[in-house]
Amino acid sequence: MQNQGIADEEPEEAAGWRDAGAEAPSRAPRADRPAVADEWLRRQVRRLLDQVGAVPSPAFLRRERSGASNADDTARRAHRVVPAAAAIVVFLLVLCLALTAWQWRVAQAAQARAERTATARDFLAAMLGGLASSSAADPAQTARMKDLLDGATRQIAQEFATDPRSQSELLGVVATMYGEIGEHDSRRALLALQRIQLRRVHGDAHAVLIGSLLDEAQSEIARGDLESASARLSEVDPLIARARLDDDTSRARWWLLFSDAQPGTAAGAEALDRAIAAFEREKPVDARLGEALSRKARRLMPTHPAQAEALFTRVAALPGADAATIDRRAALLGLAQAHEVQGEYEEALQALDEARALAKRELVADAQFAWALHREGRREQALGVFDTVLPQLAPPSDGTLRDDAWVRTYYAECLAAEGRPMQAIPLLEAASALVSSGGADALDPLRTQSALGDAYDRAGLWWKARDTLKASLGARLQREPADATSVAEARERWGRFLLGRGEFDDARTQFDAVLDQAGGRNVERVVLAFGGLARVALARHDWDAALTASTHAVVGFENLVGARDVRTGPYLWLIHAEALRNVDDYASARIWATRALDASRRYDVPDAASIREAQAVLARLLG
Numbered sequence: 337m338q339n340q341g342i343a344d345e346e347p348e349e350a351a352g353w354r355d356a357g358a359e360a361p362s363r364a365p366r367a368d369r370p371a372v373a374d375e376w377l378r379r380q381v382r383r384l385l386d387q388v389g390a391v392p393s394p395a396f397l398r399r400e401r402s403g404a405s406n407a408d409d410t411a412r413r414a415h416r417v418v419p420a421a422a423a424i425v426v427f428l429l430v431l432c433l434a435l436t437a438w439q440w441r442v443a444q445a446a447q448a449r450a451e452r453t454a455t456a457r458d459f460l461a462a463m464l465g466g467l468a469s470s471s472a473a474d475p476a477q478t479a480r481m482k483d484l485l486d487g488a489t490r491q492i493a494q495e496f497a498t499d500p501r502s503q504s505e506l507l508g509v510v511a512t513m514y515g516e517i518g519e520h521d522s523r524r525a526l527l528a529l530q531r532i533q534l535r536r537v538h539g540d541a542h543a544v545l546i547g548s549l550l551d552e553a554q555s556e557i558a559r560g561d562l563e564s565a566s567a568r569l570s571e572v573d574p575l576i577a578r579a580r581l582d583d584d585t586s587r588a589r590w591w592l593l594f595s596d597a598q599p600g601t602a603a604g605a606e607a608l609d610r611a612i613a614a615f616e617r618e619k620p621v622d623a624r625l626g627e628a629l630s631r632k633a634r635r636l637m638p639t640h641p642a643q644a645e646a647l648f649t650r651v652a653a654l655p656g657a658d659a660a661t662i663d664r665r666a667a668l669l670g671l672a673q674a675h676e677v678q679g680e681y682e683e684a685l686q687a688l689d690e691a692r693a694l695a696k697r698e699l700v701a702d703a704q705f706a707w708a709l710h711r712e713g714r715r716e717q718a719l720g721v722f723d724t725v726l727p728q729l730a731p732p733s734d735g736t737l738r739d740d741a742w743v744r745t746y747y748a749e750c751l752a753a754e755g756r757p758m759q760a761i762p763l764l765e766a767a768s769a770l771v772s773s774g775g776a777d778a779l780d781p782l783r784t785q786s787a788l789g790d791a792y793d794r795a796g797l798w799w800k801a802r803d804t805l806k807a808s809l810g811a812r813l814q815r816e817p818a819d820a821t822s823v824a825e826a827r828e829r830w831g832r833f834l835l836g837r838g839e840f841d842d843a844r845t846q847f848d849a850v851l852d853q854a855g856g857r858n859v860e861r862v863v864l865a866f867g868g869l870a871r872v873a874l875a876r877h878d879w880d881a882a883l884t885a886s887t888h889a890v891v892g893f894e895n896l897v898g899a900r901d902v903r904t905g906p907y908l909w910l911i912h913a914e915a916l917r918n919v920d921d922y923a924s925a926r927i928w929a930t931r932a933l934d935a936s937r938r939y940d941v942p943d944a945a946s947i948r949e950a951q952a953v954l955a956r957l958l959g
Contacts, residue, residue, distance in 0.1 A: 481513075482514075482519055482522070485510055485513055485514055485519070485522070486522075488510050489507070489510055492506045492507060492510065507527075507529060523555075524552075527548070527552055531545060531548055531549070543579065543581060543584075543586060545575070546572055546575050546576055546579060546581065546586050547586070549568055549571060549572040549575070550572060550586065550589055550590065550593060552568050553565045553568040553569050553572070553593050553597070554593055556568060557593065557596045557597055560815065562597050562598075562599075565593070565596075565597045566597045566598075569590060569593060569594055569597060572590065573590065576590060585614075585615070585618060585622060585624070587614060588611050588614030588615050588618070588622070588624065589611075589624060591607045591608070591610045591611035591614060592607075592608070592611040592615075592624060592627065592628050592631070594607040595607035595608035595611060595631065596631070599816070599817065600816070600817030600820070605635070608628060608631060608632055608635070609632075611624075611628045612625065612628045612629060612632065615628055620655065621654055621655050623663075625654065626651045626654055626663065626666075626667065629647050629648075629650060629651050630647070630648065630651055630666060630667060630670055632647060633645075633647035633648050633651075633670055633674070634670065637670075637673065637674060637677060638677075638820070638821045641674050641677040641678045642674075642678065644670070644674045644677075645671060645674035645675065645678070648667050648668075648670040648671040648674055649667075649671060651664075651666075651667035651670075652664050652667040652668055652671065664694060665691045665694040665701070668687050668688070668690050668691035668694070669687075669688070669691050669704070671687045672684040672685070672687035672688045672691065672708075673899070675687060676708075676898070676899045676900075677897075677898045677899055678897065678898070679896065679897040679898060681712060684708065685705075685708060685709070685712070688701075688704065688705045688708055689705060691705075692705050699725050699728060699729070699739055699740070699743050700739050700742045700743060702721055702724070702725045702743075703721075703722070703725055703742065703743040703746040703747065704746060705721060706718040706719075706721035706722050706725070706746065706747075706750070707746040707747075707749065707750060709721065710750040710753065710754070711753075711900070711901045711902065712902060713902040713903075713935075713938065713939050715754060715938070715939055715940075718750060719750075722747055722750070725743055726743070726747065729743060729744070741766070741767045741770050744763040744764075744766065744767060745763070745764065745767045745783075745784060745787065747760075747763065748760035748761075748763035748764045748767075748787065748791065749787050751763075752787070752790060752791040752794055753901065753903055753940075754903075754939065754940045754941050754944060755794075755940045755941045755943065755944025755945055755946060755947070756941055756944075757791040757792075757794035757795040758795050760787075760791045761788070761791050761792065761795060761797075764784060764787055764788040764791055765788065767784050768781075768784050768785060768788055781811075782808055782811055782812055782815075782822070785804055785807060785808040785811070786804075786805070786808040786826060786829065788804050789801050789804030789805035789807075789808055789829070789833075790805070790829060792804055792805075793805070793832075793833055793836070794945065798833075798836070798837065801833055802833065802837075805826075805829060805830050805833050806830065808826055808829075808830075809823075809826040809827060809829075809830045812826045818853075819853055821861075823853075824849075824850050824853045824854065824861050825861050827846045827847075827849050827850050827853075828846065828847065828850050828861045828864050828865055828868070830846055831843045831844075831845075831846030831847050831850070831865070831868050832864070832868055834846065835868055835871055835872065838875075840872050840875055840876070843868060843872060844868075844869065844872050846868075847865040847866075847868045847869050847872075848865075848869075850862065850864075850865040851865050851866075857897075857898075858892050858895060858896060858897055858898075859896070859897065859898040859899075860893075860896060860898060860899060860900045860901070860904060862892060863888070863889045863890075863892040863893045863896065863904065863908060864889075864904060864907075864908075866885050866886070866888040866889035866892065867885070867886065867889040867907065867908045867911050869881075869885040870882045870883075870885035870886035870889060870911050870912075870915055871911060873885060874911075874914055874915065874918065879915070879918045879919050880919075882914075882915040882918065883915040883916065883918075883919055885915075886908070886911050886912040886914075886915040887912065887915075889908045889911065889912065890908050890909060890912045890928070893905055893908055902935070902939060903935075903936075903939055903940070903946070905932075905935060906931075906932040906933075906935045906936045906939070906946060906950065907932075907946070909928045909929070909931055909932040909935075910928070910929060910932045910949060910950055910953050912928050913925040913926075913928040913929040913932065913953055913957070914953060916928065917956065917957060922957055925957050926954065926957050926958070929950060929953045929954045929957060930954065932946075932950045932953075933947065933950035933951060933954060936950055
C-alpha cells in the first residue's frame with residue numbers, strides 16, 4: 337500500500353499573522369515556504385510605499401533646492417519623508433524578526449513531528465520485526481503476530497490521537513502487515529479507520545485519500561475479490577472528478593484497475609485502452625504505462641500472439657526499463673511466452689535466459705528457466721539448474737517464503753511430469769497450504785491446485801485427484817471467461833481423469849467442449865482432446881473412429897503451434913499405436929510404439945509410468 341508521508345501542517349503560531357490583519361503566507365509545501373514568505377514580504381513593502389509616497393532621490397532634492405519659490409515646499413516635503421522612511425525601516429526590521437521567528441517555529445514543529453514519527457517507526461520495528469516473513473507458514477506464529485498487531489493498533493490510537501496525519505500513516509503500515517499474515521478482515525477494518533483520519537486531514541476530494549482508496553481496490557483485485565474492488569472503484573470515481581484529477585495519473589490508474597476488475601468484458605477492454613492513452617500522455621514515462629501495455633499483451637496472447645509480442649517488446653524498450661520504474665524482466669518473461677505460443681521455442685528460451693540476468697534474486701528466474709528447459713525435453717540441463725537453486729532455499733519448517741514456494745512449485749511440476757509424482761506431492765501440498773493461509777498472494781492458487789491434482793492422478797491417488805481437479809475446473813469457470821485458454825486446459829485435464837475412471841460420456845463432453853472452444857486452432861489442448869476421443873473410441877471398440885481421432889492427434893502434434901510439453905508426443909504416439917494395432921497395421925504400430933518408448937527414456941526417469949506403458953504396448957505388438 338502506498339502510505340502518504342506525514343504532511344506539513346501550519347503551526348498554531350502562524351495564525352498570528354492573520355490576527356495582525358496582514359495577508360497570511362500561502363499554505364505551500366515546506367521547501368517552497370521561504371520563497372513564498374519573501375514574496376509576501378515584498379508585497380507588504382510595496383503596499384506601504386504606496387501609502388506614504390515614494391522617497392525622493394538625492395538628485396531630485398538637489399534640483400528642487402535650485403528654485404527659491406519651491407524652497408519651503410521642498411523642505412517641508414523632505415521633513416515629511418524622513419519620518420516616513422524611518423517608520424518603514426523600523427516596520428521592516430520588526431517584520432523580518434517576526435518572519436524569522438515564524439519560520440523557526442515552523443521548522444521546530446516539523447522537526448518534532450519527524451522525531452515523533454521516527455520514534456513510532458522504531459516502536460513498530462522493535463515490536464514486529466522478523467515475524468512477518470515466517471508467520472504465514474506457522475499458525476502459532478500467525479496468532480502471535482496478530483496479537484502484536486492488535487496491540488500496535490491500540491497504542492497508535494492512543495499515542496497519536498491528536499495527530500491524525502501521523503496516525504493515518506502508521507495505521508497504513510500495520511494494515512499492510514495484517515495483509516502479509518492473511519488477516520484480511522483486520523486489514524480492511526484498519527484501512528477504513530485510516531480513511532476516516534485522512535478525511536479529517538484532507539477532506540473527501542483529495543489525492544491522498546483517493547490514492548488510499550485505489551490502493552485498497554488494487555489489493556482486492558490481487559486477492560480475487562473483484563466485487564469488493566468494483567465497489568471501491570465506484571466509490572472513488574466521483575471523488576476523482578470532484579478533485580479535478582481527471583487529467584491526472586489518478587484517473588489513469590482508475591481506468592487500469594477498472595479493467596482488472598472487469599476481465600473478459602468489452603468495458604474492461606475499453607478501460608484498458610483508455611488507461612494506456614492516459615499514461616502515454618505523462619512525461620516522464622509513468623511506470624504504469626508498462627503495466628498497462630503488459631496487461632493488454634497478456635489479454636491478446638491467446639488469439640493474437642504476434643501483437644502481444646510487439647507490445648512486450650515495446651515495454652522492454654521503454655525509458656527506465658531495467659530500473660525501478662519499468663520492469664524489463666517482466667516484459668521479457670511475457671515476450672518468452674509470446675514466442676512459445678507462436679512455436680518459437682528457441683527464441684522463448686533466449687528471452688527467459690535474458691530475464692534471468694535481470695533478476696535481483698535469481699532463484700525464481702532460474703527455476704522458471706529450468707522448468708522451460710524441462711518441457712523442451714532437456715531434462716539433464718534442467719535438473720542441473722535446479723541442483724544449484726534448491727540448496728539456497730530456506731527449509732520449509734522455517735516458513736516457506738513466496739519465492740521459495742514458487743521454486744518448489746516449478747520443481748514439483750517437473751518431478752511429476754518425468755514420473756516422480758510422489759516426490760512432487762509434498763512440495764505442492766505445502767505451496768497449496770501457503771496459498772490457503774493467505775500468505776502467498778504472489779502464487780497462482782489455481783495453478784497450484786491443478787498441478788497438485790495432476791500429481792495425485794499420476795500417483796494413483798484418484799480420490800484426491802477427483803476432488804482437486806474438479807475444484808480447479810470449477811474455480812476457473814467461476815473466475816475466468818468461458819473461452820479462456822486456462823479453462824480449456826482444465827477441461828482437458830479433467831476429461832483425461834474421467835477417462836481413466838471409465839466415465840466415458842462425461843469425458844467426451846469435456847473433450848468436445850475443448851474442440852469447440854479452440855475454433856480450429858492447432859494447439860496442445862486440441863491434440864490432447866483428440867487423443868482423449870481416440871481412447872474413448874478404443875474403449876468402445878470403434879476402431880475406425882479411434883484411428884481417425886488418433887491420426888488427428890499425432891499429425892496435429894507434429895505441426896503444433898503454441899506452448900507445449902514434449903511429453904505430449906509419446907502419450908499420443910502410444911494411443912495411435914493401439915489404434916493401428918486394432919486395424920491390423922502392426923508394422924506401423926510398432927514404429928509409433930518404439931518412437932514413444934525411445935522418447936520417454938530420454939525425457940523421464942527410468943522407472944516412470946510412461947516407460948512401462950510403452951513397453952507394455954510393444955510387448956502386445958511383438959507377442
